[in-house]
Amino acid sequence: MHPVRRQRLMIVAFIVVGASAAAALIFRALSENMNFFYPPAQIAAGEAPEGRTIRIGGLVVPGSLKRAESGLDLEFRVTDNKADLQVDFRGILPDLFAEGKGVVAVGELLPNGRFKADQVLAKHDENYMPPEVHEALKKGADPGVALGGGARNDR
């Protein structure tokens, strides 16, 4: 092969290999860090994986918020009007967290069926509702419950 051609071939091969390796790494990183959203009904049906970071959301059940005697442990229940999910959290709730309002939590499902939240996100303004929560509530629709909540990242 002509040396110039050979050199070009090497360059092209290098670019192709490099680009595919980079693409593979990027997609791997992406798929490892995708957090799926599950409403309580799907979790109750056993569709959510355990031990992987997922997001859940719905309305906070009124009267379900309980705090520990000391420390910052707390628990509350989230509902999509079809099923409830018990959420455990240690830390500070967002300012706009309220019972009866929309909430999204990031964390993992434990073998005992409870959800351990690392992060709780609550409403941003009253016109805004995270699309996931809206959809989850629509699916489990109960005409008695107004879709009044919204969401805000706890930043």
Next chain:
Amino acid sequence: MIVELGHFALILAFGLALAQAALPMAGVLRGVRAWSGAAVPLACGQFLFVLVSFACLAHAFLTDDFSVRLVATNSNTLLPAWYKFSALWGNHEGSMLLWLTILAGWSSAVALIGKDLPIEMRARVLSVMGMIAVGFHLFVLLTSNPFLRSFPNVPEEGRDLNPLLQDIGLVMHPPMLYLGYVGFSVAFSFALAALWSGRLDTAWARWSRPWTTAAWLFLSVGITLGSWWAYYELGWGGWWFWDPVENASFMPWLAGTALLHSLAVTEKRGLFRSWAVLLAIMTFSLSLLGTFLVRSGILTSVHAFATDPERGSFVLAFLGVVVGGSLTLYALRAPQSSGPAGYSLLSREAALLANNVLLVVAMATVLLGTLAPLVVSAMDLGRISVGPPYFNLMFVPLMSLLAVAMGVGPLMRWRDSSGASLRAMLAVPAASCLVIAIAFPFTYAGHWHAGAALTAGLTAWLAATLVAGLRQRLRERGGLRALPMLGFAYWGMVVAHVGFAFSMAGAGLTSIYSDERDVRMSAGDSVTLGAYEFSFLRTRHVDGPNYSAERGEFTVKNVSGERVRHLKAEKRDYHSQMGNVMTEAGIAPGFLRDLYVSLGEPIGDGSWAVRVHHKPFVRWLWIGGVLMGAGGALTLFDRRYRRPSAQQPVR
């Protein structure tokens, strides 16, 4: 009455935008100079009427005219005047009017400052800008009219501005960001005008470079302000969240930074021409994509205003027209070859190519992470979000490589530089990089940390290579006497690169060494965080102009027991119909570290949930952002932009 006047002025401005798009174009096509020349008064007239419209809306906000729906939903009589004014753009309709005002402003700036452009070129650029303006005028008038009245049910009182937005950060952040976003429309218009005329030459690069730099510097400052605002106003000490809307502003910044650097190559060497055009198209398209993401409410984000599918589809259609149209023009007109000039692997061209590749790959990874949730949801595979670990994983290697290239680039010569002289110049920077990388983690924290070593080493590398570059320049030009003659463009580059080093060091070190704890505290309790002891003294009730608050007072002592700072953190309850509660953090800022306290919620028996932070080097992030903006501003004063008629011959 004034409100209707504003609406009327906006419709007139729309008419002028139509004329600005059509008349100069016809002038260029038919060769009628008078029509081409009309672009200037039309652009200025459009700006004037949009400005009138903006002023009318501002008047409605300042006089609490609650018959205007926008004022009633976003303002309140108790609001300080300053925030009444900024409430104008704290909502969808008003922010789009701000967008239009800035677009018309850039347009008339090109018309007035670009006097040295050939009349046809100016007509082409202004015509393209007129077309963009037509699209946005239609968007505002058809889907987002800010002047809607709510007769006959005029509310007594407005619903108030979201308390998070009642802050100096919000007064400044959106206008700066928009100046940047929209400013890239100028670079885009220059690129399209050059494609249209078929003269994609070094003159084109020289014309569009200062405009690109100006847009870029505003975007840099805008993003920095946003990060700073999130840090102190959202109350929880975060400074970047890889939130879709943050990404939406970051992507044009990455593409714009690449554009800035490739235009340098085009201007100096006539290379990278079609690539630079593509980047200009990409940058502005990403600005529009950002608008689409924010305005459609399609993504979950703190920035999402109330959603409206109609608006989303409008912006998406507009994006389709802009991207489709400009790429078609590109495909038809892009130059096939870059000309005869070649360059070696050890040349400034090669270093800038590396810069471009890295920045575009970084942009692509952000784009992928931002759009993946949309794609997955559109394919009905469920609802996902992409976590920050993905972005961090991508950015650490990419930015490290970028920093390495950034150190070498300015030392290289155009075309070809000798390996021996490079080695000689790089010996000291490489050694200092190594020494600092090894020494820093031990001296700062007392133990090894690979990430901290990488960050410190790269920061030292950037600083040392800049010094080496300065020495080389001075030696070539005859010693220290040459110092005042190095030119604004050179100093601009130095300042901006120092800024990047600061931001990189700040991001790396604060991520690694920050410490935070959530604790339950009652008055009298203390908590130790690293070398600091935070004591909770008491809470007090305080009243602000439009809120009441519980104020927690803290003192912070260092190891030797000296009192370092007294901090006040507040939990505010705003008196408005929204009934919003907000956290106002207590921050002791410092060059080397911030101490940060925020009050969570009261949890019975008089105790509070409290979060305390120790955040080393966090300020470097924003110092860096401001320096990058300042560097951009410096280059605008360079000689070659002051007398564009005295053009440098192209080698």
